[in-house]
Amino acid sequence: MQSQRQLLASLTILLAIANADTAIAQTYPSRPVRMVVTSAAGSAPDIIARLIGQRLSERLGQPFVIENRSGGGGNIGTEAVVNSKPDGYTLLMVATNNAINATLYDKLNFNFVRDIAPVAGAMRSPNVMVVNPSVPAKTVPELITYAKANPGKLNMASSGSGTSPHLAGELFKMMAGADITHVPYRGAGPALTDLLGGQVQIMIPSTTASVPYIKSGKLHPLAVTTSTRLEVLPDIPTVGEFVPGYEASGWFGVGAPRNTPGEFVDKLNREINGILAEPAIKDRIADLGGTVLAGSSADFGKLIVDETEKWAKVVRFVGIKPD
Secondary structure (H helix, E strand, O other), X not given: OHHHHHHHHHHHHHHHHHHHHHHHHHHOOOOOEEEEEOOOOOOHHHHHHHHHHHHHHHHHOOOEEEEEOOOHHHHHHHHHHHOOOOOOOEEEEEEHHHHHHHHHOOOOOOOHHHHEEEEXXXXXXXXXXXXXXXXOOOOHHHHHHHHHHOOOOOEEEXXXXXXXXXXXXXXXXXXXXXXXXXXXXXXXXXXXXXXXHOOOOEEXXXXXXXXXXXXXXXXXXXXXXXXXXXXXXXXXXXXXXXXXXXXXXXXXXXXXXXXXXXXXXHHHHHHHHHHHOOHHHHHHHHHOOOEEOOOOHHHHHHHHHHHHHHHHHHHHHHOOOOO
């Protein structure tokens, strides 16, 4: 009889805890939520953060305020979130550079994989390998052949050392055995300007930045960097069709400080996936040249781990250092 009473008491306590967690989740958020973006206003992560933040505000009844904290390759804003109270009221717009920076920087005051809890993926952003029309190579195989016959003659622009376009290029060089010289710029704008002018010959920018120049004929596309062809550029092959196993793309999602309550993470994940399923949001992401990156928080966490390991190999192989 006593054991039955103890069992009933234990079950009552567990039920009370579960009900309390449910009540807390139902009332969250009860005040404004801050979402930190580690790049400037108008950047792809910023655009996605504002799209999602606006809809979260409308669906959950509290403001989701976007705070741009750029600098340090994204590490300044990331560290600010890592050091924030894990109460669900500070979020991070996670991006590819977070996975790259884990190896690129020798001394960080945080471990990204350990200290940021994955909440939900948002968007995958492909890149496109483009060349100045003066380059004689018009296909990926021709580019590889030309680069091997003229080592160091081709210059590959990027938006800076350690950025996604840079790493995508280094991965291509590594897998294709192509000798191409990297030329880092401070941002995609100046790099594209020199590519259009012929001062550099090749670049792997985002679709958002490159599609207008491709459609106007000012840049010639060789291939997209994703594992499948893109709806926005259906006739352009993938790099992987010529270099088996090659894949490189930017991606964005939402994270939170480690130890943020699981019920808050779960609620945000459900809401964000609901937003990503909305036709207007899907169309907007497609307009940006991206694809929806939906799924569970565990799915997003696996992506972060896999991408961190993938880019670590490239950073170490090439010996890349931050600017």
